Amino acid sequence: MNLVEEIQRRKTFGIISHPDAGKTTLTEKLLLFGGAIKTAGAVKSNKITQHAASDFMEIEKQRGISVSTSVMGFDYKGLKINLLDTPGHQDFAEDTYRTLTAVDSVVMLIDCVKGVEIQTEKLMEVCRMRSTPVISFINKLDREGRDPYELLDEIEEKLSIKVRPLSWPIGMGKSFKGVYSLFNNKLMLFTPSKTKINIDDYIEIADINSTILEKYIGEKAAQHLRDDVELINGIYPEFDIEEYRAGKVAPVFFGSAVNNFGVQELLDCFIDIAPVPKPRHTELREILPEENKFTGFVFKIHANMDPRHRNRIAFIRVCSGMFERKKNYFHVRHEKNLRFSNATAFMAQNKETIDEAFPGDIIGLYDTGNLKIGDTLTEGEKGMFKGIPSFSPEIFKEVENLDAMKSKQLDKGLRQLMDEGVAQLFTFELGTRRVVGTVGQLQFDVIQHRLQHEYGATCRFRAMNLFKACWFASKNKKKLDEFIKSKYRHIARDKDGKLVFMAETKQWLMMVQENFPDIEFHFTSEF
Ligand code: G4P
DSSP states (O other): OOHHHHHHTEEEEEEEOOTTSSHHHHHHHHHHHTTSOSSTTOSOOOOOOGGGTTOHHHHHHHHHHHHTTSEEEEEETTEEEEEEOOOOSGGGHHHHHHHHTTOSEEEEEEETTTBSOHHHHHHHHHHHHTTOOEEEEEEOTTSOOOOHHHHHHHHHHHHOOEEEESEEEESOGGGOOEEEETTTTEEEEOOOOSSOOOGGGEEEOSOTTSTHHHHHHOHHHHHHHHHHHHHHHHHSOOOOHHHHHTTSEEEEEEOBGGGTBSHHHHHHHHHHHSOOOOOEEBSSOEEOTTSSSOEEEEEEEEOOSSTTTTOEEEEEEEEESOEETTOEEEETTTTEEEEOSOOEEEETTEEEEOSEEOTTOEEEEEESSSOOTTOEEESSOOOOBOOOOOBOOSEEEEEEESOGGGHHHHHHHHHHHHHTTSSEEEEESSTTOEEEEESSTHHHHHHHHHHHHHHOOOEEEEEOOOOEEEEEEOSOHHHHHHHHHHTGGGEEEOTTSOEEEEESOHHHHHHHHHHOTTOEEESBSOO
């Protein structure tokens, strides 16, 4: 197979959802239907159970487990599917955002009882920023959920994306009879089964007006379905694959993951319509996947694999060319060549050493501290990949060193933890104050623990009253200098040396924005 054929058969995606909507279940069922695993129960949940929700040690343990399910690759109908897992706990939302930079599309899971929940809204925002194509799966139809039309309206309103149902439920909860696929005009009857895949329950109905429908679902439901289908075709424009691929419309499926229901349709439609790897931009130019030379970027680092050896795995998304093991690659930030002899590929549950990888694939490289999130590897070309932004943290705390003899260890530890993306570090221009910013409280416990156990450094965190870190810029150099001069007490640098305005309150930020109309303020590091 040549490079172009390899690219054309790759589909790399992630599942986004609010915790408990059924992500682990759906992941497992996709692997089951995809033939990658043989039995249910093989996929470990990365969900943080309630009793562990505030126990960072337990969470670290679970993060350890989730390394093996970080990337699940499997072959299905001649295609190579890469499913990237995303952390369930909201405190690790940054990890999820970054993982979304490495996929070409997403499946968005929604619980039909709860509708659109907050975490889904946040993740969808990231997808919208990148125009990532989205397929929606409305789950748990075996429960008494909300009216399907209402759910579709809610998705459009809360997630600012148009929808197009490609399947339609017949009843719900106790009266759930099945789903009619508008994608391929098939009727699927529902028999709850957590273990069995019932192929016999698929009935092809070329004409929805045929009386066969009555035979299977009864007169009342049949008429209801016909009315619904007519209404849907009247309200929603025909499904347009190009609009989907541009991230403008989300096709919607209904089903029940735990009962193996609707998953096959989702998977089959996914392989038909989901995009293959697309071109990506570096600071210098657009890189096409089919270019001969390898390029890729680091979107995730998992450390702490073995605390005695401090080794880490860097996850690289291949963007162009072919990755070969034992070849030297150019590390753009350090401007030097690195050699990786033990690249790992991820196939379902197993990690295996690989010799080559293609665009869309994720490889794991063992690293001793050279790589950090956002790093680009090439065959010599300069120019970092764009599109791996940092978002303003929500909680800020000042770092206080508790052992003056260990300040070097503290510096090193902090630097390496930030490289991994555990949190963000801001250093004030005035003085040497360092501030750690995170999305959730848990990271502070994680950082403190890891600094002590891995680097021998002890520190304390002092709470700070900060609202947001704002990256800023201006076309007017004079005004920019004036702003920096006037607000120098509140200006810090992020991990890449970019200037950041540390806003104390929302009101104050609004006032500053009014007073400095030539300055643009942003809550993400890339704009
Ligand atoms: P998550 O990864 O998104 O957090 O969700 P997960 O798959 O762990 O599913 C959350 C709960 O929802 C699980 O129940 C799971 O069995 C259930 N679930 C998933 N899909 C469906 C569905 O289609 N219908 C119904 N009724 N439930 C579904 P649990 O009680 O938390 O765990 P378990 O004891 O059942 O494993």
